[in-house]
Structure formats: structure tokens, C-alpha cells
Amino acid sequence: MNSTLLFNIIRFVFLIAAQVIIFNNINLFGFLNPYPYILFILLYPVNTNKSGLLIASFFLGLTMDIFSNSGGVHATACLILAQIRPAFFRFAFGLSYEYQTIKINDRLSPERFTFIFISILTHHLLLFLLEFFKFDFILDALLRTIGTTVFTLLVSILIIYLFKPTKK
Amino acid sequence: MxxxxxxxxxxxxxxxxxxxxxxxxxxxxxxxxYHRSQVVNSANILSGNVYEQINEIETYFRLKQQNDKLAQENAALRKLLFNQKDSVFNLPKDSVKGYDKIEVIQSKIINNSYNVPENYLTINSGSLKGVKPDMGVISSQGIVGVIEKVSSNYATVISVLNIKSKINAKVKRTNHFGSLIWTAKNAGYVQLVEIPRLASVRKGDTIVTGGISKIFPENIPVGIIDKIYMDTKTNYYTVDVRLFNDMTNLNHVYIINNKDIDEINKLEAETKPNE
CATH class of the missing domain: 1.20.5 (Single alpha-helices involved in coiled-coils or other helix-helix interfaces)
Known part of the structure; x- marks a missing residue:
């Protein structure tokens, strides 16, 4: 249990650092930045205390907000994603997900892909709707959601493959 | 229970x-x-330090470019010095005195943002160097923004590329005033609105800051007119202004401290209740 906690803290710091130092400065086509830091929420252990995940996600988002001067946009999106994560598990892996041990960071199966995709899409949609915050910009927000979702999806899958546990 | x-x-x-x-x-x-309402911002020790470290590395890749920019600015200032010798001697006393009212603090941008509707920059000088909220920030080429939040060593700047920003500006040739806003469409252009219809503005005219603002001194360059629209509802011109500054590549900036601002603010605060 203690090692899981330590592992998650390391993952938290590593993902934030990678996000701030590398991924926030990519600016593909002048406006697309991937947000693979939400992998923290996706990879958080499945059968653990939920309040821990909620608090961790909130602070994950808040840290991002501090770095990008975005008010509370990231915090809100991360928090909501953490809250509805069990529903996405049920949607992607079927009802009995709690009894089998789900590992997200493993070979890419259709179930895992569905889960990662739907989570990223939800998070980005919330993020950009809150960030743009005006009806005038709703098309920009949707456009950016689509572009960034594809980008984040690619980067996230790459990161999962790179850091896959090498046991077996 | x-x-x-x-x-x-x-x-x-x-x-x-x-x-x-x-x-x-x-x-x-x-x-x-509204303005200055951000509770969560990057003017703090944690993010300030991180951004400063990242910036240290980044600047090495842009040294040549920045040196060129500084050399150009030096050349422009030197030209001013050589050519206006006479008029400096002949300046009326008041305006010479007026020059002392403005103090310039040198600073550096350590974090830049330009691709969301509300963009903020982070700079590496704070209240210890005398930076206060609502001071203007310019670079050698033109205006950059206005100070928003200040910590002891860092400050955030509300960029001209922010839909909350509104700066007084004028057409240099005709002296007609308007407000500089951003519609979040393109990082190279801002919009000048509320230019009266009788102003004869042309494409290519220079836009500079107006004298009404107490944040910026008069005649700081902003950009040139790129397109002119007629607003049918209000009968005002809306003008697309191409910025002199490349907002995506900023490094050295100057913070403008108008020493009279406290006095002006105090006067205005006293006047308002009677209105």
C-alpha cells in the first residue's frame, strides 16, 4: 500500500513536470498542446479509496492552473473526470470491472482504447468550454477539443508504451 | 444527530x-x-522558479535573435539622440520636468502564452523591484500588456492578447482615440474599436497609445492598420491592427512606472462620489 502511494506521488510530480516543461510549449499549428498529465487520473489504482483520487485530481488540476494562469479550469475538469471515472470503467470494460484487475498501462486492447479516448474527450471538452467561457467561442472550443483530443491520445498511448512495466 | x-x-x-x-x-x-480577480496565478515562488529555470535554458537558443533586437533598439535610440539635439535644448521646461515622472524597470518574460482567449505572461521582477499592479509593460518594439498580480519576485502580466484587456490608443496621424481590444482570433492582430466615423483613417496608418491612459505614456508604438471595417450598428470604425511586436517571441521588456499614478487615482477617487 505504501509503495503504491509513493509510486503515485512520483507519477504526479513526473507528469506535471513533463507537462509544464515539454508539452505546454509544443504549440502545434500555433494552438494545439497535448495534455497527457491526465494520465495520472486514468492510471490511478482502480480498487482504492475514492476520496484520495478526488483530492489528488483536484490538486493536480490546481497545480496546472497555477502554471498556466487559467483560474480553476484544469481543477474543475480533472475533478469531474475523477468523479465519473467509474462510469467510464463500466462503459468500457463491462459491469464486472471491479472483480477483475484492470490494468490500463498494458497492451492496447479495444476496451482500454475506449476508456482512454472517452476520458480524454470528456476532460478536454470540459476544459475548453470552461476556458473559453463565452458562447461566441463555442465553435473554437469544439474545434480545439477535437484537435487536442487526437493529439493527447497519441501522446498518452506513446507514454503508456514507453513506461510499460517490463515484467513477464 | x-x-x-x-x-x-x-x-x-x-x-x-x-x-x-x-x-x-x-x-x-x-x-x-473582472480585472485582477485571479486567485490562482503563476506569480509565486514555485512556478516562478520553475519558469525561470526553463527560461534560462531557452534563452540560449534565442541569444542571437535577442542581441539583434537590442542592437536595433540601440541604433534607433542613438538616431534619436543625434538628430533631435536641437529640440532637446529647446524643450519647454515643463515637458522636461515631465520626463522625470516616468520610471522604467527592466525585466524579462519567463513564461509566455498566446493561444487561449485569456493570455497572461509571467515576468521575473516583483514588488522588491518596485513593480505594482496596473503598470504598463512594453518591449523595444511596442506594447505588451499591463501588470496584473505581483509577488515579491515575480509578476503576471495581462497580455494585449487577452479578451479582458482594454487599452486606450489613437491613430498617430489624425489623433483620433479608440480602445484597443482583442477578439481572440489571431495572435498577430488586435482590434481598435470606437474610432469615430469622421476620422479619415487609411490602411497603413500607425497606431500608438493615447495620452488619456495613465498606464502608458503617449506615443508608444502599437502597430499599423491592416483592415478597416464599418460597424453598421454604431457608426464607428473597427480597425484591425497588425502588432509591431511578435507576441509569440518576447524576452526583454520594460515596465513603466508613472510616478503620478497615486496622485491621479486619489484625485479621481475624491471626484467620483460627486458625479
Whole structure:
């Protein structure tokens, strides 16, 4: 249990650092930045205390907000994603997900892909709707959601493959 | 009482979620609503330090470019010095005295943002160097923004590329005033609105800051007119202005401290209740 906690803290710091130092400065086509830091929420252990995940996600988002001067946009999106994560598990892996041990960071199966995709899409949609915050910009927000979702999806899958546990 | 505790215990996750959600949504709404309302910002020790470290490395890749820019600025200032010798001697006393009212603090941008509707920059000087909120920030080529939040060593700047920013500006040739805003479409252009219809503006005219603003001194370059639209509802011109500054590549900036600003603010505060 203690090692899981330590592992998650390391993952938290590593993902934030990678996000701030590398991924926030990519600016593909002048406006697309991937947000693979939400992998923290996706990879958080499945059968653990939920309040821990909620608090961790909130602070994950808040840290991002501090770095990008975005008010509370990231915090809100991360928090909501953490809250509805069990529903996405049920949607992607079927009802009995709690009894089998789900590992997200493993070979890419259709179930895992569905889960990662739907989570990223939800998070980005919330993020950009809150960030743009005006009806005038709703098309920009949707456009950016689509572009960034594809980008984040690619980067996230790459990161999962790179850091896959090498046991077996 | 027992039941209340039971309820709280049973729904602790949901209550925690709601509590955090209300907190974060409050932060979001607050940051969108008005000036200087950002509670969460990058003017603090943690993010300031991180950005300063990243910037240290980044600047090495842009040294040549920045040197060229500084050399160009030096050349322009030297030209001013050589050519206006006579008029400096002949300046009326008041305006010479006026020059002392403005203090310039040198600073450096350590974090830049230009691709969301509300862009903020982070600079590496704060209240210890005398930076205060509502001071103007310019670079050698033109205006950059206005100071928003200040910590002891860092400050955030509300960029001209921010839909909350509104700066007084004028057409240099005709002296007609308008407001400089941004419609979040393109990082190279800002919009000048409320130019009266009788102004004869042309494509290619230079836009500079107006004298009405107490944040910026008069005649700081902004950009040149790229396109002119007629607003049919209000009978005002709306003008697309191409910025002199490349907002995506900024490094050295100057903070303008108008020493009279406290006095002006105090006067205005005293005048307002009578209006």
C-alpha cells in the first residue's frame, strides 16, 4: 500500500513536470498542446479509496492552473473526470470491472482504447468550454477539443508504451 | 444527530466532490469575471522558479535573435539622440520636468502564452523591484500588456492578447482615440474599436497609445492598420491592427512606472462620489 502511494506521488510530480516543461510549449499549428498529465487520473489504482483520487485530481488540476494562469479550469475538469471515472470503467470494460484487475498501462486492447479516448474527450471538452467561457467561442472550443483530443491520445498511448512495466 | 453523522459518513465521497467542485467553479467564474480577480496565478515562488529555470535554458537558443533586437533598439535610440539635439535644448521646461515622472524597470518574460482567449505572461521582477499592479509593460518594439498580480519576485502580466484587456490608443496621424481590444482570433492582430466615423483613417496608418491612459505614456508604438471595417450598428470604425511586436517571441521588456499614478487615482477617487 505504501509503495503504491509513493509510486503515485512520483507519477504526479513526473507528469506535471513533463507537462509544464515539454508539452505546454509544443504549440502545434500555433494552438494545439497535448495534455497527457491526465494520465495520472486514468492510471490511478482502480480498487482504492475514492476520496484520495478526488483530492489528488483536484490538486493536480490546481497545480496546472497555477502554471498556466487559467483560474480553476484544469481543477474543475480533472475533478469531474475523477468523479465519473467509474462510469467510464463500466462503459468500457463491462459491469464486472471491479472483480477483475484492470490494468490500463498494458497492451492496447479495444476496451482500454475506449476508456482512454472517452476520458480524454470528456476532460478536454470540459476544459475548453470552461476556458473559453463565452458562447461566441463555442465553435473554437469544439474545434480545439477535437484537435487536442487526437493529439493527447497519441501522446498518452506513446507514454503508456514507453513506461510499460517490463515484467513477464 | 446519529442520522446526520450516518448521512455524512455514507455520502462522504459525494460531499467531498461537491465541496471541491464548488471551490474550483468559484475560481473559474472569478477569474473570468473582472480585472485582477485571479486567485490562482503563476506569480509565486514555485512556478516562478520553475519558469525561470526553463527560461534560462531557452534563452540560449534565442541569444542571437535577442542581441539583434537590442542592437536595433540601440541604433534607433542613438538616431534619436543625434538628430533631435536641437529640440532637446529647446524643450519647454515643463515637458522636461515631465520626463522625470516616468520610471522604467527592466525585466524579462519567463513564461509566455498566446493561444487561449485569456493570455497572461509571467515576468521575473516583483514588488522588491518596485513593480505594482496596473503598470504598463512594453518591449523595444511596442506594447505588451499591463501588470496584473505581483509577488515579491515575480509578476503576471495581462497580455494585449487577452479578451479582458482594454487599452486606450489613437491613430498617430489624425489623433483620433479608440480602445484597443482583442477578439481572440489571431495572435498577430488586435482590434481598435470606437474610432469615430469622421476620422479619415487609411490602411497603413500607425497606431500608438493615447495620452488619456495613465498606464502608458503617449506615443508608444502599437502597430499599423491592416483592415478597416464599418460597424453598421454604431457608426464607428473597427480597425484591425497588425502588432509591431511578435507576441509569440518576447524576452526583454520594460515596465513603466508613472510616478503620478497615486496622485491621479486619489484625485479621481475624491471626484467620483460627486458625479
Amino acid at each position: 446519529q442520522q446526520i453523522f450516518n448521512f455524512i459518513f455514507k455520502n462522504s465521497n459525494r460531499l467531498l466532490f461537491l465541496l471541491l467542485l464548488i471551490t474550483s467553479l468559484t475560481l473559474v467564474v472569478q477569474s473570468h469575471s
